Each structure stands twice: as structure tokens, then as C-alpha cells.
Amino acid sequence: MEQTLPPTTHEEPWRIFRILAEFVDSFDTLSKIGPAVTIFGSARTRPSHPDYKLAVRCAQRLAERGFAVVTGGGPGIMEAANRGAAKAGGKSVGLNIELPHEQTGNPYANIEVNFHYFFSRKVCLVKYSTGFIYLPGGFGTMDELFEVLTLVQTRKIDGFPLILMGKSYWKGLLKWMRAELETRKLISPGDVELLTLTDDPDEAVALIEAYVARQGAESMRETAFR
Numbered sequence: 001m002e003q004t005l006p007p008t009t010h011e012e013p014w015r016i017f018r019i020l021a022e023f024v025d026s027f028d029t030l031s032k033i034g035p036a037v038t039i040f041g042s043a044r045t046r047p048s049h050p051d052y053k054l055a056v057r058c059a060q061r062l063a064e065r066g067f068a069v070v071t072g073g074g075p076g077i078m079e080a081a082n083r084g085a086a087k088a089g090g091k092s093v094g095l096n097i098e099l100p101h102e103q104t105g106n107p108y109a110n111i112e113v114n115f116h117y118f119f120s121r122k123v124c125l126v127k128y129s130t131g132f133i134y135l136p137g138g139f140g141t142m143d144e145l146f147e148v149l150t151l152v153q154t155r156k157i158d159g160f161p162l163i164l165m166g167k168s169y170w171k172g173l174l175k176w177m178r179a180e181l182e183t184r185k186l187i188s189p190g191d192v193e194l195l196t197l198t199d200d201p202d203e204a205v206a207l208i209e210a211y212v213a214r215q216g217a218e219s220m221r222e223t224a225f226r
Contacts, residue, residue, distance in 0.1 A: 096112060152194055
């Protein structure tokens with residue numbers, strides 16, 4: 001008796017073309033934005049919250065210094081960062097993901113790219129940036145933090161500045177990493193120092209500018225993914 005495959009099995013090879021199209025469209029758009037910094041954080045943070053206001057100030061400073069600001073394109077911290085960049089007249093990039101709830105595109109991104117797949121969006125949140133700033137967030141923010149931290153630790157990407165903003169939120173995690181991961185020799189001495197903790201937008205921008213000056217934007221672009 002001949003066995004028939006489920007319809008989804010026949011459709012699987014064609015899914016590759018949708019994935020390819022997402023990469024082609026996003027690479028074409030993002031390759032033109034110039035030096036950029038990606039800002040991560042919760043989609044649930046309200047405009048009245050101090051973290052939201054901090055993200056606005058930080059993105060505004062970055063845009064004033066000529067950096068495009070890249071976010072996941074949604075509400076909360078992402079909206080705040082896009083808002084700050086747009087307020088400064090800079091490039092405000094939103095890489096929006098299609099989700100059944102929570103995520104809708106914010107109105108402050110003046111360059112938008114839409115994604116169906118998380119993994120292709122995650123590549124683009126990293127590939128075109130020369131620094132990364134993390135404000136308080138949930139699982140998605142933690143996922144992005146540890147993925148980029150792993151890429152830097154293993155030297156799959158350059159040692160871009162990884163900046164944690166919101167000292168009261170992040171200090172417990174750093175303490176745990178030193179007490180557990182480093183003490184158990186699950187990471188190397190100094191790995192935690194790949195992260196910089198600050199609540200000062202000017203310090204964050206200065207760290208990124210210093211890195212760009214040392215490395216050169218073009219050489220970093222060539223070695224973004226080895």
C-alpha cells in the first residue's frame with residue numbers, strides 16, 4: 001500500500017524561498033544604513049517608566065552622533081529607542097516580527113523591515129550593528145543578550161561593546177555569573193567583563209564611539225560574521 005506524505009511535508013522545501021526572501025530584502029535595506037547600534041529591551045515597558053525614558057535619551061544621543069538605531073520594531077523599550085532616534089532626526093530602524101499577540105510595529109521607525117521568522121530577524125539585529133545596548137527585558141532580551149555574548153566570547157563576531165543599562169536590574173545577574181559560572185569554571189576569567197554596566201547614556205555612546213574609532217567601521221563590517 002502506497003504511503004502518502006502529509007501536505008506540510010511537500011511544502012517544506014518551498015519554505016526555503018520565504019526564508020531566502022527575508023534575508024535578501026533585509027540585507028539590501030540594512031546594508032545602506034551606515035554605522036548602527038542595536039537597542040534591546042522589554043516590549044511591555046510603559047512610556048511613564050524610567051527605563052522607557054532612559055532608552056529615549058540613549059537613542060537620541062546615538063542619533064545625534066550619527067548612529068542609526070536598530071530595534072525589534074515593537075512597543076516598550078523598542079518604541080522608546082525608535083522614538084529617541086526619530087526625535088534627533090536620525091535613522092530609526094524597526095525590525096518587526098509577526099506575532100499573534102504583544103508585538104505590533106511602533107510609529108517611530110522610519111526604516112522598517114518585517115519578518116516572519118525569528119532566526120532571520122535575529123541575524124539582522126546583530127549583523128549590521130557596531131554596538132549593543134540592553135535595557136531591562138524578559139525572555140527575548142535575555143535570549144539576545146546571551147546569544148550575542150556567546151558570539152563575542154567565541155570570537156565569531158568582533159568584540160563589540162555590550163552595554164547593560166539599568167544597574168538595579170542587571171547587577172544581580174552579573175553577581176550570579178561571577179559566583180556560579182566563573183567560580184565553577186564554566187566560563188573563563190574575564191568573560192563577565194565583556195559586559196559593561198552603566199546608567200549613563202553619554203558613557204554608553206562614548207564606549208561605542210571609542211570602539212568604532214579603534215577598529216574602523218569598514219573593517220568591522222567585513223568581520224561581522226566569521
